[in-house]
Structure formats: C-alpha cells, structure tokens
Amino acid sequence: MKINAFADVSLRALMVLAAAPEADLLTTQSVADAVGTPYNHVSKAMAKLRMLGLIDVERGRNGGSRLSTAGRRVTVGQVLRHLDTREDPADCIAPGGPCPLIRDCRLRGALARAREAFYRELDDVVVATLPASAQMTPVFQAIGMRPGL
Template sequence: MRLNSFSDVSLRILMVLCVAPEADLSTTRELADAVGTPYNHVSKAVLKLRQMGLIEAFRGRSGGVRITAAGRNATVGGVLRILSDHSDVAQCHGSMGDCPLMPACGLRGVLNHAREAFYVSLDQVTISSLSEPPTSGPITVTLNTSRVH
C-alpha cells in the first residue's frame, strides 16, 4: 500500500509534535522546515489534524500548535482511515470508460480487503510509539585501529 502525500505529511507532523516538549508550541513554518514540505501543504494538514482533535492551535504572536493527548494515543491505522482518499485501489473506472471485466471481477474487492488489512495492522501502532527511541538494537562500538608496538 502506498500513502498519499497528505497522509504522509500529516503523520510526520504528528511525529515531530510528539517529541516536542509538551509546553512548547510549534509554528506551521517550523513544522514545514522540520518535515521538509512546503508551507502550504503543512498548513492544510495542520488544519485537518486540528479538526480531528489530534492537535490544538493557539493564535497570536506567541501562538502555534501542539499535539493533544488524543493525538499521542491515536493509532496510525485510525489516522490513515480518516486521511485517505478512499478511492478504490484498482482503477475500475477510467477516462476510456469502465473496465470490461467489472461485472465478473473479484480484484476490486480483494484489493479493498487488503487495504483494510493494512490499516488493521497499523491499528496496533500509536503515534507516540513512532517517535520513541528503540529499546534494543545495534550497539555502537568504537575500535582502536592504531597498532601497538
């Protein structure tokens, strides 16, 4: 499955806000720089995330946004279900007309089922867990390469 760019940017914004100190507010410009995305795209994502209750926004000179408790606890699957465009995975309708196989085709249903399985697998992952340092993994070891004589 492939994320659309709006969903990708929205998830990255949530991750950035999740690691920021709770009292700090981030501006939309700062978020745009942090996620490497144009300001206009980030401002649209911020608006949608605010409407979803995942972030809160404060206006004014010292305003900005921060993640809410709901945003920290939201699952990736839940967020993606809301942000996705819900178009069929298979292109059954096109500029040349409908696919001639549509009446007897099972592909559309199978692919939509696979998309839901993708979301279900992400229902186990919270936004806050995406930004946690790994609990285990490779250990960095520095070797002395100078020769002792």
Template sequence: MKLSAFADVCLRVMMFTGAENRESGAQALTTTQELADAIQVPYNHVAKAVLQLRKLGVLEVTRGRSGGTRISPDGMDTSVGAILRQLDTREDVVDCETTNHTCPLASRCRLRRALRDAREAFYATLDPLTVADLVDESRTFVPMPTIPEQK
C-alpha cells in the first residue's frame, strides 16, 4: 500500500514536532516555515498538514509573532494507524469505473472488499506504533507477527 503525499507530509510534521518536544521540552514552538525547511517540503503543503493535524487534535498552534506549532500532549501517544485512517479520505483503494461510469463486474466483484480489508490490515499493523515510538530511540517497537508467504 502506498501512502498519499499528504499523509507522508503529516507524518513528517508529527515526527519533527515530536522530536522537538523530546529535545527542547513541551514549550518549544516551531513555525510552519521552519517545519517546511526542516522536512524539505514546500511551505503550502506543510501549512495544509499543520491545519489538518490541528483539527485532529495532535498539534497545538499558537498564532502571532511569537507563535508556532508544537505537538499536543495527546499527540505523542497517538497511534500512527489511527492518524493514517483519519488522513485517508479515499473511499476505495481502486477506482472501479469505466468510461461508462459503471463497472461491468460490480454485481459479482469481491476485489473492492478484499482491498479495503488489506488497507485496514495495513493500518492495524501500525496501530501499536505511536508518534513517541517514532522519535524516542529508547522505546522499542514490537511489530505484529508476519504472515508466511504462500507458494
């Protein structure tokens, strides 16, 4: 599964602000421009990510000359899988339409459901991983057991 570019930017913002929280203390503020420069993403993309993450309650934003962004107290313990679920606005993994706007296989297709289940399994694998796990080297992440390949 491939993350959207927007989800990637959001995760980078979360990781950077989480790392800043660990290094500088909870009071450190980072401007959107500083975030954009640090994660090497255009300012407009970072500004949209900051707005969305603020709406999700994982970032705190202070406006004004001495304002900036910092991770919220709950943001560090937020599940990566939960964040990605909220950022994923696609209804389906594939676009099941033809030029006639209907899929001739729609009445008997099981692919869409299988792909939705696969996407959920992807997110479920990331559920135990928190933002704090991503930025704190002393924390150990124990991944879910992998499913053996079928031949």
C-alpha cells in the first residue's frame, strides 16, 4: 500500500514534534526544515493535525506547536484513516469514462479490505514511539535546536 504525500508529511511532522522536548514549541517553519518539505505543504498538514486535535498551537511571537495529549497516543493507523481522502483504493476510470468492469466489481472490495488490513497492522504503532534519538539529534541540530540540553 502507498500513502499519499499529505499523510507522509503529516506523519513526519508528528514524529518531529514527538521527538522535541514536551515544553518546546516548534514553529511550522522549523518543522518544515526538519522534514525537508516546503513550508506551505507543512502548514496545511499542521492545520489538519490541529483540527484533528493531535497538536496544540500557541500563537504569538514565541508561539509554535507541540503534540497534544491525544497526539502522544495516536497510532499510525488512526492518522492514516483520517488523512486518506480516497474513497476507493483503485481508480475505476478507463480512458473513455468509468471502467467497464465496475458493475459488481469484486476487485474494489478486495482492495478496500487490504487497505483496512494495512491500517489495522499500523494500529499498534504509536507515532510518538517512532523517532529515535540517533535519528532526530542531527535533524534538530540542523534546525538550530539542541534537544535534551
């Protein structure tokens, strides 16, 4: 299964926020720099994560974002279910319009069940447990942070 780019950016943003010290607020720009993604893409992801209650945002000069309590408990499967906007896992379109096999198609059902199995497998993976110190230390140093100090 392949996740969409928006879900990928959102999961990476959550991982960066999870690895940051709980008291620290990260700006959207610093998250964008940390995940190597343009600001406007990360900004949209952060807005959605806030709407889902996974991050808390403080506005103002010293503002930024941090994981919420719910964000510290959310699983990869839960996040993907919220961010996967496709109704069908298959594009049932042929060059001339809808796929001629769409009527009573069992492939679509099989693919939908496979997608749900994929999410179920990820329901045991808490996003906040994914980042490792060895992985995140150089990322934070690159954006001018010294975590744990």
